[in-house]
Amino acid sequence: IPNCGIDSEYNVICPKKKDYFCIGHNNELYKLDNNSVCTKTYTDEDNDVFIFIKDDYGFKEYTKKDSVTEKTRFLIYECIYVENVQSGCTTVGNDCYYDYKNQFIYSYQPNDNQFTRLMNGACYDELSLQYYSCDQGLCHSLIRNGYHLAGTETTTNTYDKLILCYYSYCYPPEQPTINGYYINGDDSELSLIKCINTDTSPSCSISLTSTQIKTAGYAYLDAGHLNSTSTEYGGVIVCSSDSCTSKSKPEKKKNSKTLYYIDAESTDDSYIIQCTYKTCKSTTADTKNGYAYIYGTGEDYIILGNGSKLVARSIGATADYNEYYLDATNSVNIIECSFDSNEKKAKCSSISSGANISDRVYYIDNAISGNIIECSNQACQSNPAKIGYYINGNNNADFPLIQCNKNKNDVKCQVIAKANINIGYYLDSTSTDDNTSYSNLIYCDGSKNCLKVSTLIKGYYLDSGSAIVSSSNKRSQTTKYRNLIICNGSDYKLLDTIHIGYYLDGSSSNDHINYTKIIYCSNDSSCTSITTSIIGLYVNAASTSDNTNYSQLITYNGKNYSINTNNEIGYYLDGGSSVDGVTFSNIIYCSSSTTCSIIKNENITNGYYIQGVNKDNKTLIKCINSKCKLIPSVGSKTEIAYYIDGESNDNIIKCDDSNCISKKNTSTFILLTNRQDENEKIIVCDTQCRYILNENSKCENNEDIGNLIYEEGNIKICIDSNEKVMTWTKITIDNKMRYYLLSKNVASIIFRNTNINDDNILIISTISKSLKFYSNSTYGYYINKDDSIYIECDKSGCKNTSTYNSCDSDENIGKLAIIDNEIFICTSNYSGNKIQITNDNNNNYYFIEKGFPGVQEDQAVVSINESEVIVKTGKYVIYIYAYQEKERNFIKKDKTNDGNEYISNTITKCSFNDSEYKCINEKANTNDYYYDELTFQLYFVTDTELESMEDALPGYYINNNEIIIIDSDSTNAQSQINPISSLDEYDKCDSKIIGKIFNSKSPTLCLDGENQVELSEENSGFYLLNYNNDNIFDIPSNQYALISISKNKAVLYTDNDEMKFCVNKNMSVDIKKESTSCAGKEIQCTNGICKESSTSTSETSTIF
Known part of the structure; x- marks a missing residue:
């Protein structure tokens, strides 16, 4: 200054x-x-x-x-x-002065005896006897280990010396002798010093600042390490975000590990620093994708190749989860990173893969997402994971399985903890090439030990990977499964869609046929395996597409489950709806051999149902208030038992000693059931059928009218007598035909669904122990001789009538007479002017010339038996002349103006026109069929005669005006004759009219709902007729009828004792020739009833 x-x-x-x-x-x-x-x-x-x-x-x-x-x-x-x-x-006068106030260092410049500010570097303050370091002009005492720039500062901010401070002691400045990096001891900012040209003219400077230093996974060869020389490095420098430290090379000892760091000086991260006990050096790294090096500290990071360079990744291992990587330094080992619970940090080490000659092992590849490490005894490699499960490497006890699932476009894998392993089966990912079909499963037992299995037993397996465990309380757990595995015998697959019902549990079989367990699925994502003791049938969920209709049932015989190969039409107890094997909540209905459905309890109608199986054992299913059980039928040879059909209460089930059959009720009647059930003794049918409870046993007041009770094999009806007093009327039920009259009032109460117009109605006690209601009584007499009841019916209705004591008077013709305690019908056509009414009449037909009820002055053809004499309608081949019993008319030809020939005067036709009864003669057309109601025979009109067809086959016979139906189920050899116009009730062939004729102009038989055949000469031959529960041929379910077709005739062809036929596409059939095979379906027929032959092909199976 x-x-x-x-x-x-x-x-x-x-x-x-x-x-x-x-x-x-x-x-x-x-x-x-x-x-x-x-x-x-x-x-x-x-x-x-x-x-x-x-x-x-x-x-x-x-x-x-x-x-x-x-x-x-x-x-x-x-x-x-x-x-x-x-x-x-x-x-x-100091060379170095430290400004405590501003933390600056001033360096004395002897050239001009003044000071300059020390911007970078270090100097020694003689006053404080300390070294100070400056960084961009800010200075502090050298108290941190490391090196400090010192010596002469050049114009480029480089220095030729370094000061080493070590444990609070700083050495005098010296020139460095090793090129490389030194830890900057200056604590003002994290940085590294780099020295070059140390062998000639050292030049040191701050090379890397805190923002430039590479940290995670990286290291720098440590030139300042005390063991470093000009040719070898004794350690590396590793840095965090706030400090850098020197790490020494490993000590020389047995099994000394090599330490690895990414060489931070490498510009493309493709070099690895490798520290052995000898030295640390940088070398080219294996940067293949997924290959890993253990970071030198063994902690914090793992070094990975990504295909072009090395990257450091934080170790993600936890106390519950280990990580695995391919070992870049040893191909037969893997790197395992686990959490050290003592040190509370994750560490990595190279371990044996655990593979041997016969067994490969698998680990999740934590380097490549969606990959699995697969290790053999030769090497380990990383491959894309397959969907499914792997047994975790080294049979990890805590995490036994690896689960790999589809995750959008990738596959994501995770380990499954032992606590989350469910007993059962998993798809083995090692056994698939397409993530769809698998040749092996993995089975995990109750101890959570998991092994591969490859039984390939057909069936279904619970997919344990989809299990959901729920707890209803502390002690009870329920496991349900969202998916099923299906095995077809050659591979395993996940089932695409789960249906409601039961599946055969493949894990419970050794032969693909018998299974000891089934799987129940209550919806499309909730299944469980069950072993039940309930013998019965279960819907096969594998046979449905809509959870409603099932084509197969599973049967359980108390030991094994198997597919029921033949479902008979009918009802079955639903085995899945019972807890005791006695009472069932649901039933199964099979409408065909391939269509079954469950009827749940809320939809079950009280009643009886015919079983679909074992019909011969005569068991029925009884359902009351949604509870169903099997009961034996009490029908026998001598007494038929009756039941109301639960399927439809207008059907009646009839059981004898051989089977039970349901028939639609078309009549109005009262029926004894012939059973012991006190509440089911009597059935009343009109449009519907119902049981009459025996508790309705009063007959005292108006409200009691129509009450019915069963009493000692008979029926009693409460009626109002003429004195308006209520009284019981006994109706005798035995093996005789007995007639009674009921008032309109009483009948309307009993038959409440029937419109009753007549003042009195006629009921008949039949030999089948029923009371049949005659709504339109035929003209004539109805006789109950034992009870002295004689009833006369004409167009005015029915009434009790009186009898005569003689037939001598012409006025008595057509009337009843009791002579010597025997009953007669009076007529002048027969000897003694009378015909005795007995069983010997056997319903024979007779000619009454006049006076008959409803006829009066005109003639009538009547049938006679011991309980009735009534007019008959129809055509009769035998014409009865006065005083000549049963004389046949002479056959002769007539030719009309149009040239047609007829058989004349051979047919008598009696009919009603409104309420008028008339009998006239009629000419018979040639080549037509007529039924003689007198002899119950069918006739065919030839050119010369009426040809009797005494052994007429069941079927249809047609003439110009009528269709004659011979029913194969007719117990009284009676047939039905309908007008030809009745064929026009239907206009086409469909499932409703299988086995019926339609079209009056060109009579045609409906064969199967689609195919039909006209009854013409051109179509003569054999045809196959499908089953229908409403046809005249009485075809058993799942079987067929062989029909012979010719002009105006379609009949059951019974002359075929175990003959074989080939079925054509139009349902026509040809006799199968020996040593040949059918192009389509082959059938075998016995007495007109056919079933598919066991040797049949499947080409035309859809016909049936």
Whole structure:
């Protein structure tokens, strides 16, 4: 600082520019004050150090606002008080001065005896006896281990020396001798020093700042390591975000591990630093995707190749989860990263894969998402994971399985903890090429031990990977499965769609046929395996597409489950709806051999159902209030038992000693059931059938009218007598036909669904123990001789009638007479003017000339048996002449004007026209069929005669005006004759009229609902007729009838004792020739009833 001036008055003169200093003769510092007076500013009394900065005007006191560069010059004055010495202010002579206030270091420049600010580097302060380090002008004491720039600073901010500080001791500056990186001991900012040219002219500088230093997974060869030499490195420098430390190479000892770091100096991260006990060096890395190196610390990171370079990844292992990687340094090993619970950190090590010659092992590849590491005894490799499950490597006890699932476009894998392993089966991912078909399963037992299995037993397996465990309480757990595995005998697959019902459990079979367990699925995502003791049938869920109709049933015989191959039409107890094997909540109905459905309890009608199986054992299903059970039928040879059909209460089930048959009720009647059930003794049918409860046993008031009770094999009906007194009327039920009259009032109450118009109705007690209701009674007499009841019916209705005691009077013709306690019908056509009414009449037909009820002055053909004499309608071949019983008319031909020939005077036709009864003669057409209701014989009109067809086959016979139906189920050899116009009730062949004739102009038989055949000469031949429960041929279910077709005739062809036929597409059949095979379906027929031959092909199976 320049000296101050002195004026003539010895006043001190300061520099003219404000704030600039000068020094007085007593070493005190002056400057102009605010009033421009030169004033003493600093003396030794201030006891402080002051720093002055130089510029073009001189020296002023330095402040932080002043701009400083490497060329800026300073003077430092020490104004220190020394006792008894007036020292004033003197310059500091240190080579290095530390400014405590501002934390700056000033370095003495001997060339101009001034100081410069030390921007970077270090120097030694003689006052504090410490080294100081500066970084961009900010300085602090060297107290952290590391190296510090020192020595001569060049214009490029490099230094030729380093100071090493180690455990709070700093060595004198020295020139480095090893090229490379040094840890910068300066704690002002994280950085590394790099020295080059150490063998000639060392040049050191801050090479990497905190933002440039590579941290995670990286390391720098440590030139400053105490064991490093000019040719070998004794360690590496690893850095975190806040510090860098030196890591030594491993010690020399047995099984010493090699340490690996990504070489941070590599620009493309393709080099690895490898530290052995000898040295650390950088070498080219194996950067193949997924190959890993254990990071030198064994903690925090794993080093991975990604195909082009190395990357560091944080270790994700936890206390519950290990990680696995391909070992880039040893192909038969894998790297396992696990969590050390003691040190609370994850560590990695190279281990044996666990593979051997026969067994490969598998691990999740934590390097490549969606990949699995597969290890043999030769090497380990990473492959894309297959959907399914792998047994976890080394049979990991805590995590036995690896699960791999589709995740959008990728596959995602995870380990399954032992606690989450379910007993059962998993798809083995190692056994598939397409993620669909698998040749093996994995089975995990109750101890959660998992092994591969490959039984390939057909059936279904619970997919344990889809299990859902729920707890209803602390002690009870329920496991349900969302998916099923299906095995077809050659591979395993996940079942695409789960249906409601039962599946055969493949794990419970050894032969593909018999199974000891089944799987029940209550919906499309909830299944469980069950072993039941309930013998019965179950719907096969594998045979449905709509959860409603099932084509197969599963049967359980108490030991094994198997597919029921032949479902008879009928009802079955649903084995899945019972808990005791006695009472069932649901029933199964099979409408065909391939269509079955469950009827749930809320939809079951009270009643009886015919079983679909074992019909010969005469068991029925009885359902009451949604509870069903099997009961034996009590029908026998001598007494038929009757039941109301639960399927439809207008059907009656009839059981004898051989089977049970359901028939649609078409009559109005009262029926004794012939059973012991007190509440089911009597059935009343009109449009519907119902049981009459025996509790309705009163007959006292008007509301009791129509009550029925069963009493000792008979029926009693409560009626109102003429005296308006309620009384019981007994109806005798035995093996005789007995007739009774009921008033309209009583009948309307009993037959409440029937419209009754007549004042009285006629009911008949039949030999089948029923009371049949005659809504339109035929004209004639109805006789109950034992009860002295004689009923006369004509167009006015029915009434009780009286009898005569003689047939001698012409007025008695057509009337009843009791002579010598025998009953007669009076007629002059027969000897004695009478015909005795007995069983011997056997329903023979007789000619009454007049006086018959409803006929009066006209003739009538009547049938006679011991309980009735009634007019008959129809055509009769035998014409009865007066006084000549059963004489046949002579056959002769007539020719009409149109040239057609007829058989004349051979047919008598009796019919009703409205309520008028008439009998006339009719000519018979040739080549037509006529049914003689007198002899119950069918006749065919030839050119010369009426040819009797005494053994007429069941079927249809047609003439110009009528269709004659011979029913194969007719127990009384009676047939039905309908007008030809009745064929026009239907206009086409469909499933409703299979086995029926339609079209009056061209009579046609409906064969199967689609195919039909006209009854013509051109179509003569054999045809196959499908089953229908409403046809005249009485075809058993699932079988067929062989029909012979010719002009105006379609009959059951019974002359075929075990003959074989070939079925054509139009349902026509040809006799199968020996040593030949059928192009389509082959059938075997016995007595007109056919079934598919066991040797039949399947080409035309859809016909049936």
